[in-house]
Amino acid sequence: MLSYRHAFHAGNCADVFKHVLLVQLIRALRRKDNPFCVLDTHAGAGRYDLDSPPARKNREFVGGIDRLWHRTELSPELADYVAQVRASNPDDRLRHYPGSPRIARALLRPRDRLILTELHPAEHAALKAEFAGDRQVLVHHADGYAALKALLPPLERRGLVLMDPAYELKDEFDRLLAAVQVIHRRWATGIIAVWYPILDRAPSLRWQRTLQAMEIPALLCAELGLYPYDGPPGLHGCGMILINPPWKLDETLGRLLPELLRWLRVGERGQTRLEWLTPAP
Numbered sequence: 364m365l366s367y368r369h370a371f372h373a374g375n376c377a378d379v380f381k382h383v384l385l386v387q388l389i390r391a392l393r394r395k396d397n398p399f400c401v402l403d404t405h406a407g408a409g410r411y412d413l414d415s416p417p418a419r420k421n422r423e424f425v426g427g428i429d430r431l432w433h434r435t436e437l438s439p440e441l442a443d444y445v446a447q448v449r450a451s452n453p454d455d456r457l458r459h460y461p462g463s464p465r466i467a468r469a470l471l472r473p474r475d476r477l478i479l480t481e482l483h484p485a486e487h488a489a490l491k492a493e494f495a496g497d498r499q500v501l502v503h504h505a506d507g508y509a510a511l512k513a514l515l516p517p518l519e520r521r522g523l524v525l526m527d528p529a530y531e532l533k534d535e536f537d538r539l540l541a542a543v544q545v546i547h548r549r550w551a552t553g554i555i556a557v558w559y560p561i562l563d564r565a566p567s568l569r570w571q572r573t574l575q576a577m578e579i580p581a582l583l584c585a586e587l588g589l590y591p592y593d594g595p596p597g598l599h600g601c602g603m604i605l606i607n608p609p610w611k612l613d614e615t616l617g618r619l620l621p622e623l624l625r626w627l628r629v630g631e632r633g634q635t636r637l638e639w640l641t642p643a644p
């Protein structure tokens with residue numbers, strides 16, 4: 364039973380973190396001429412109306428994209444991300460928030476491709492409509508985990524798998540471990556980016572230790588914590604596991620994570636973490 368709807372969370376601090384990294388990953392892929400493919404396994408609806416009742420319910424975007432929207436003193440990387448959001452809001456009012464599929468699509472060159480899988484029927488229908496007639500985008504109504512074997516490796520042999528599940532299921536971390544193994548076995552050079560929430564600290568750390576033990580090389584962990592991890596229950600922060608991250612992304616993130624914390628912070632005790640869990644070969 365799928366009940367998660369991303370419209371309630373669109374543009375929040377977790378989206379900002381995730382999409383800033385997504386822009387950097389695709390920018391890096393664009394540095395070489397050869398075409399690449401992006402597979403977004405948990406794609407969502409593709410674009411969200413921030414005036415809609417779900418988005419207005421908790422107005423989560425106020426603690427996220429809204430904090431950056433009118434800033435002129437952003438680093439070039441954060442300005443690049445905000446420009447992607449601006450492309451969905453030509454009249455300068457923050458009304459629509461582009462999800463990962465829209466952001467990825469905006470950064471494709473004519474020979475690059477985007478493959479999207481989404482399981483929720485209504486989200487899939489919205490996604491399908493969003494990209495109707497777009498020959499560079501393939502939209503599947505499918506389980507993103509189950510589809511991996513059929514979709515990978517992509518013809519281009521270069522690219523990225525973004526996994527951004529809703530963590531509704533108790534065994535989501537286990538599913539992700541299995542998925543990372545499948546992806547890496549089929550496509551050892553592909554970039555893998557897995558977003559995760561930091562609610563209770565222990566499960567995400569346990570998961571990282573298991574990933575480490577799998578001895579997949581080049582495993583980078585980036586985290587943004589906005590609330591103390593020992594504070595009251597809730598979303599304390601989030602992170603991204605990056606496998607085969609582009610060259611020098613660690614240096615870029617070393618600058619961007621503290622900058623993101625400065626813009627998005629809600630108290631004195633925020634924190635960032637950037638750590639190679641296994642070294643690059």
Ligand SMILES: C[S@@+](CC[C@H](N)C(=O)[O-])C[C@H]1O[C@@H](n2cnc3c(N)ncnc32)[C@H](O)[C@@H]1O
Nearest residue numbers: 405406407462463481482483506507527528529
């Ligand atoms: C966090 S949202 C995705 C947000 C999107 N990646 C973005 O950044 O704009 C997670 C999505 O995964 C979908 N979903 C849940 N389980 C899935 C599965 N097994 N396969 C594909 N999609 C799934 C949910 O319906 C939801 O739309």
